[in-house]
Amino acid sequence: MTIIFCPRCNQRVLISSTCSDFVHTCNSGDAALDQEDVLKRGNWQDYTGSGDVPNANFQGTENELQGQRAGIEGERVRKFSDRGKRTSLFRQRQHEEFIQIREVD
Numbered sequence: 168m169t170i171i172f173c174p175r176c177n178q179r180v181l182i183s184s185t186c187s188d189f190v191h192t193c194n195s196g197d198a199a200l201d202q203e204d205v206l207k208r209g210n211w212q213d214y215t216g217s218g219d220v221p222n223a224n225f226q227g228t229e230n231e232l233q234g235q236r237a238g239i240e241g242e243r244v245r246k247f248s249d250r251g252k253r254t255s256l257f258r259q260r261q262h263e264e265f266i267q268i269r270e271v272d
Contacts (some may be wrong), residue, residue: 188267199249204257215260
């Protein structure tokens with residue numbers, strides 16, 4: 168058995184000495200490292216589950232004051248993820264890091 172460190176979350180991972188590559192699910196306790204932002208492009212389905220965008224026409228509308236007087240006057244209210252992406256355009260999911268230890272002939 169060999170101990171290596173994940174290059175993203177710096178967690179120890181115990182692997183077989185004959186392993187050439189693997190996928191590590193980051194779980195360091197830091198939400199900025201353990202999750203990733205994925206662009207919303209309508210309905211989605213992946214290893215974290217599935218979801219849908221109820222109205223794709225307003226998918227990129229980031230201003231909560233849209234159509235109100237403050238919004239017309241130029242005020243902006245936006246929500247951001249831990250990694251600085253706008254939550255109106257991006258969704259968060261668990262990050263899985265691919266780690267290649269050595270080339271296979």
